[in-house]
Amino acid sequence: xxxxxxxxxxxxxxxxxxxxxxxxxxxxxxxxxxxxxxxxxxxxxxxxxxxxxxxxxxxxxxxxxxxxxxxxxxxxxxxxxxxxxxxxxxxxxxxxxxxxxxxxxxxxxxxxxxxxxxxxxxxxxxxxxxxxxxxxxxxxxxxxxxxxxxxxxxxxxxxxxxxxxxxxxxxxxxxxxxxxxxxxxxxxxxxxxxxxxxxxxxxxxxxxxxxxxxxxxxxxxxxxxxxxxxxxxxxxxxxxxxxxxxxxxxx
Amino acid sequence: xxxxxxxxxxxxxxxxxxxxxxxxxxxxxxxxxxxxxxxxxxxxxxxxxxxxxxxxxxxxxxxxxxxxxxxxxxxxxxxxxxxxxxxxxxxxxxxxxxxxxxxxxxxxxxxxxxxxxxxxxxxxxxxxxxxxxxxxxxxxxxxxxxxxxxxxxxxxxxxxxxxxxxxxxxxxxxxxxxxxxxxxxxxxxxxxxxxxxxxxxxxxxxxxxxxxxxxxxxxxxxxxxxxxxxxxxxxxxxxxxxxxxxxxxxxxxxxxxxxxxxxxxxxxxxxx
Numbered sequence: 337x338x339x340x341x342x343x344x345x346x347x348x349x350x351x352x353x354x355x356x357x358x359x360x361x362x363x364x365x366x367x368x369x370x371x372x373x374x375x376x377x378x379x380x381x382x383x384x385x386x387x388x389x390x391x392x393x394x395x396x397x398x399x400x401x402x403x404x405x406x407x408x409x410x411x412x413x414x415x416x417x418x419x420x421x422x423x424x425x426x427x428x429x430x431x432x433x434x435x436x437x438x439x440x441x442x443x444x445x446x447x448x449x450x451x452x453x454x455x456x457x458x459x460x461x462x463x464x465x466x467x468x469x470x471x472x473x474x475x476x477x478x479x480x481x482x483x484x485x486x487x488x489x490x491x492x493x494x495x496x497x498x499x500x501x502x503x504x505x506x507x508x509x510x511x512x513x514x515x516x517x518x519x520x521x522x523x524x525x526x527x528x529x530x531x532x533x534x535x536x537x538x539x540x541x542x543x544x545x546x547x548x549x550x551x552x553x554x555x556x557x558x559x560x561x562x563x564x565x566x567x568x569x570x571x572x573x574x575x576x577x578x579x580x581x582x583x584x585x586x587x
Numbered sequence: 588x589x590x591x592x593x594x595x596x597x598x599x600x601x602x603x604x605x606x607x608x609x610x611x612x613x614x615x616x617x618x619x620x621x622x623x624x625x626x627x628x629x630x631x632x633x634x635x636x637x638x639x640x641x642x643x644x645x646x647x648x649x650x651x652x653x654x655x656x657x658x659x660x661x662x663x664x665x666x667x668x669x670x671x672x673x674x675x676x677x678x679x680x681x682x683x684x685x686x687x688x689x690x691x692x693x694x695x696x697x698x699x700x701x702x703x704x705x706x707x708x709x710x711x712x713x714x715x716x717x718x719x720x721x722x723x724x725x726x727x728x729x730x731x732x733x734x735x736x737x738x739x740x741x742x743x744x745x746x747x748x749x750x751x752x753x754x755x756x757x758x759x760x761x762x763x764x765x766x767x768x769x770x771x772x773x774x775x776x777x778x779x780x781x782x783x784x785x786x787x788x789x790x791x792x793x794x795x796x797x798x799x800x801x802x803x804x805x806x807x808x809x810x811x812x813x814x815x816x817x818x819x820x821x822x823x824x825x826x827x828x829x830x831x832x833x834x835x836x837x838x839x840x841x842x843x844x845x846x847x848x849x850x851x852x853x854x855x856x857x858x859x
Binding site for chain 2: 481483484486487488489490491492493494497501502505506508
């Protein structure tokens with residue numbers, strides 16, 4: 337993105353806060369709807385006493401570990417489903433059944449099984465990640481142009497070489513897309529889980545603030561979530577561009 | 588002994604509804620080593636099916652295909668394939684990476700394979716484009732990469748399935764000249780599929796004309812003995828061969844467009 341592009345982008349963000357400011361100051365002036373300025377001040381206060389970092393890092397750590405674990409499980413399974421019809425038939429009941437049970441529906445079960453500590457959160461994030469990654473990876477394998485494989489075989493590649501040097505790299509964009517979608521879902525899941533049962537985290541912070549009517553503190557958590565999600569996604573897109581841009585399909 | 592022998596080859600596809608479709612029936616053909624053979628036919632006549640069977644992508648239903656007298660068992664590095672579109676190229680590899688792919692798979696050391704890849708990239712007129720990725724290259728350049736990729740692997744023969752069909756007329760004419768030059772220089776055996784009579788006459792030593800599908804086989808073979816200078820679309824001898832090939836294929840075109848064989852034969856009789 338060039339400088340002008342960045343400028344327009346920042347302007348877009350500024351307008352979001354401007355509209356918020358206009359709404360909270362003149363249209364709906366209420367103690368229940370804090371102005372951006374009040375939220376920023378509160379945010380600085382929470383950042384200075386360390387609360388914000390503690391809660392945000394707790395949530396991020398859960399997302400990161402569940403996300404990595406889920407991807408690590410999902411990618412090989414997705415590759416196997418995409419590569420072998422027999423594996424697809426064996427595992428499709430799992431993927432097609434379980435992916436319609438959202439992780440948020442499993443929060444109570446997860447807490448009963450694993451308690452309110454880290455395990456239940458990581459389990460839920462892993463769960464929500466794994467199916468999205470599996471489905472995208474499998475779709476990526478099926479989408480490899482048959483001529484790529486035929487060409488490799490008539491150039492002398494064996495089945496393993498076809499898999500590692502053609503199937504896998506051709507699937508990379510799909511895997512990364514699946515991971516990016518899973519990242520967005522992880523944010524949904526972690527907040528829901530922390531709202532229900534947790535010792536810390538941004539969801540817990542939102543829930544506790546409600547008890548004391550600290551509306552501006554709720555808004556701090558919301559804004560931080562927005563930015564964390566935004567930057568996580570940017571980081572991912574940047575990663576895709578930097579490391580895998582050339583993996584994008586021909587044509 | 589001919590390099591490639593197709594002996595009464597048939598190919599039957601079974602549709603999902605369970606009915607059989609006979610694409611090719613009792614197809615026989617010998618291709619000599621060093622020969623440029625064009626297989627000419629209307630769309631849907633089964634010419635690509637023949638190529639896919641020779642490549643080993645699809646098994647024959649009955650009959651046999653032999654290379655150097657040995658029956659083929661699947662695709663192998665002795666038969667390099669150039670595909671019609673660009674979807675066989677590896678978008679994550681550079682032009683060089685694509686061209687050296689076969690050598691890399693077969694364990695050729697890096698310096699040797701890069702040297703070879705450079706050589707063939709230069710041969711197809713892509714000198715200095717080594718590090719570009721396929722998405723950065725034009726359609727004609729991508730077909731050149733395909734050709735270089737196959738040549739670098741040094742196969743016994745090239746199988747080309749309408750490799751220039753998707754190119755614009757100027758690029759196509761240019762590529763035809765280049766291919767002719769490269770094949771004369773490397774003395775490769777080529778099986779080239781096309782539906783374009785001009786293209787077949789420009790390139791081929793012999794042209795095999797196929798019947799319209801289904802259950803197709805060769806209708807006849809025309810030997811093209813034109814010199815380099817005579818392989819110009821406006822040359823008298825070129826036109827002579829054109830008429831000869833056209834005479835063979837025009838009924839097949841009519842049949843492929845839905846008219847039945849007897850009807851076509853009758854209308855031809857009345858015309859005479």
